[in-house]
Amino acid sequence: MSSFFGGKQRSFSIRSPDYSNILRVPGYLIHRLFWESVNNAEMWFGLRVRTLTPEMARQLGISKAEGVVIEQVEGGAVARDAGLQNGDVILEVNRQRIRNESDYRAAMEKAKPDQGVLFLVNRKGSMFFVSLKEGK
Numbered sequence: 001m002s003s004f005f006g007g008k009q010r011s012f013s014i015r016s017p018d019y020s021n022i023l024r025v026p027g028y029l030i031h032r033l034f035w036e037s038v039n040n041a042e043m044w045f046g047l048r049v050r051t052l053t054p055e056m057a058r059q060l061g062i063s064k065a066e067g068v069v070i071e072q073v074e075g076g077a078v079a080r081d082a083g084l085q086n087g088d089v090i091l092e093v094n095r096q097r098i099r100n101e102s103d104y105r106a107a108m109e110k111a112k113p114d115q116g117v118l119f120l121v122n123r124k125g126s127m128f129f130v131s132l133k134e135g136k
Contacts, residue, residue, distance in 0.1 A: 044108045046074030047072070048072035049068035049069065051068055051100040052065050056069055061125055062124075062125060067089040068090050068101055090120070091127075114134050117132050
C-alpha cells in the first residue's frame with residue numbers, strides 16, 4: 001500500500017477529550033504501525049521475531065545480517081523450555097533458509113508444530129539446532 005490515496009498524502013488528527021491538544025499523524029506512519037502490529041501478531045512456540053538488521057547483527061556479534069532475531073520468548077512457552085533466548089537468531093526452519101520475517105512466516109505456515117519443527121539458531125556466533133514440538 002502507498003501512503004498516498006488519490007494522489008494526496010493523507011494525515012489523521014488525534015484530539016484530546018477536551019479538544020485542547022491536536023496531534024497530526026501522517027498516513028504513512030499509521031499504515032506502517034498497523035502493518036507492523038499485524039505482522040508481529042502471529043507467534044509460534046511463544047516466539048516474537050523481527051528481521052535481523054545490520055545494526056542488530058553487529059550488536060549480537062554476528063557477521064551476516066540474515067535471519068530473524070528473537071525479540072521475546074513468552075514465559076512458559078515451548079521455546080523457553082527448549083532454551084531459546086532473546087537475541088538468538090533463527091537461520092533455518094525445517095532446513096529452509098530464513099532471510100527475513102516473510103521467509104519465517106512462510107516456513108512456519110507450512111510447518112506442523114504438533115509434529116515438530118527444526119530450527120537452526122545462531123547465538124553470538126555459535127550455531128546449534130533446536131527441535132520444538134507443540135503439545136509436549
